[in-house]
Amino acid sequence: MSLSNVIAMVSDAPVILRTVVLLSASNVFMTFAWYAHLKNLADRPWWLAAMLSWGIALFEYLLQVPANRIGASQLSLAQLKILQEAITLTVFVPFVVFYMNQPLKLDYLWAALCLCGAVYFIFRS
Numbered sequence: 001m002s003l004s005n006v007i008a009m010v011s012d013a014p015v016i017l018r019t020v021v022l023l024s025a026s027n028v029f030m031t032f033a034w035y036a037h038l039k040n041l042a043d044r045p046w047w048l049a050a051m052l053s054w055g056i057a058l059f060e061y062l063l064q065v066p067a068n069r070i071g072a073s074q075l076s077l078a079q080l081k082i083l084q085e086a087i088t089l090t091v092f093v094p095f096v097v098f099y100m101n102q103p104l105k106l107d108y109l110w111a112a113l114c115l116c117g118a119v120y121f122i123f124r125s
Contacts, residue, residue, distance in 0.1 A: 015070055015071065015073055015074045015075075016071070016074070016075070018067075018070050018071075019067050019068075019070050019071035019075065019080075019083070020083070020087065022063050022064070022066060022067030022070065023063075023064065023067045023068075023071075023083065023084055023087050024087050024090070024091065025063050026059075026060045026061075026062075026063035026064035026067060027060075027084075027087050027088055027090075027091040027092075028091055029056055029057065029059045029060035029063065030057065030060040030064075030088075030091075031088075031091050031092055031095045032056055032095075033053040033054075033056035033057040033060060034053065035095070035100070036056075036099070037049035037052065037053055038100070039099070039100055068080055071083070076122075078122050079122050079123060082115075082118050082119055082122040082123075083119070085115060085118070086115045086116075086118070086119050089108070089111060089112055089115055090112075093108050093112075
């Protein structure tokens with residue numbers, strides 16, 4: 001499959017799907033930019049962690065800005081925000097468990113259920 005075929009396939013995908021995929025990818029970068037330095041750079045000066053985090057965050061913005069522009073063509077700002085929060089938790093929990101090696105907590109489930117409620121209420125109308 002050529003790159004042009006992939007681009008055509010993505011361009012033909014529904015707006016919500018393109019938005020979710022781009023926001024999910026941007027969230028991976030965001031989560032690493034915000035939290036990975038706590039594990040990898042704990043013994044380094046804070047300003048070095050900030051500079052490296054900004055570098056990672058650039059890639060987040062390169063995905064997040066187009067995602068929000070694509071999504072805004074059919075979704076309200078409130079829907080985009082709640083969608084972003086639901087995706088954030090979906091990305092954050094595996095990051096905490098598998099990358100930061102912290103235990104999975106039942107509270108993550110309760111938080112996810114609350115976010116499901118938020119998604120329901122913001123998308124029902």
